[in-house]
Amino acid sequence: MNESTYTARFFVFALFLCATACSAQSGYGIANLRYFQEAYPDVVFEKSYDRTAGDWKIDITFPAQSADEKNKTTTLYWAKGRLLPAEELVNKEKYWTLLHPYSKQLVDPADFTPEQVERVKRFSSSKNRKDGAGTPMFFFDALYDSSSRKTLEPNIIKTQFLERRTNIHERIMQPLKRVEAKILELAKTDSNVKAFIAELKSTDAYYWRIIKGTNRKSFHSLGIAIDVLPRYLNGKAIFWSWTKEQHPDDWMLTPLAKRWMPPQSVISIFEQEGFIWGGKWDIFDNMHFEYHPELILFAGIGSTK
Secondary structure: OOHHHHHHHHHHHHHHHHHHHHHHHHOOOHHHHHHHHHHOOOOEEEEEEEOOOOEEEEEEEEOOOOOOOOOEEEEEEOOOOOOEOHHHHHHHHHEOOOOOOOOOOOOOHHHOOHHHHHHHHHHOOHHHHHHOOEOOOHHHHHHHOOOOHHHHHHHEEEEEEOOEEEEEEHHHHHHHHHHHHHHHHHHOOOHHHHHHHHOEEEEEOOOOOEOOOOOOEOHHHHOOEEEEEEOOOOOOEOEHHHHHHHOOOOHHHOOHHHEOOOOHHHHHHHHHOOEEEHHHOOOOEOOEEEEOHHHHHHOOOOOOO
């Protein structure tokens, strides 16, 4: 092999490695299936390349929930991290990738550029919320039996969280109980955490509904999102839409000091157990926690085990 041929092949190989790394970092590459495998260790993911579809086919087997049931298998396609059924591949641009950035640190709106402000305005606009892309629910509907209210509700259980009644999907019972145990233990020595618990009004989770202004189900409809709502806000903002009603042009610039927040230690405990916090979203929802261990792992925050 002459030097020019070697150099050319090395260059092509380097481009391949770069493309693979960039794809993995973006959440598009099939290597990122590992985040789902680690996040849901009782679920079996088997991949094979479908040349006809030009994409990776993922056969996903979910364990039976009782002795009377059988394991069920759903076939979805990777579709750059969207996990779509075959018939939706032609519509893939209608959906977001399931793996997307979740910030390790809280972003200060004081640092927003004018371009970022405009991006948030476009994203939160009525038109985009109604007609724009959204989360593909196919994987989650299979995982949580949530394709309909009828199939879902046998999996919803009554429980308590921080001494408030709530209803959740049975799959998140153990991680949520671990969150509770850690918070209660910390409250013994941390007065801020103790006050946070005492001031809670409710910890509502399951509620079958469509997200306001969209045609998409809320993750509350799956019983895997929980809102920790305080009795009093004392004039502080907690949810972007409520704030937008009063400040339609600059709600996204509401200073962090003027937003109600759980203690940072509470947020960290939720994240340790696989829950993301809505306070880190551009369209902030500071009372909201949602079980997505795949996003916690993808963000590099740590193992959810």
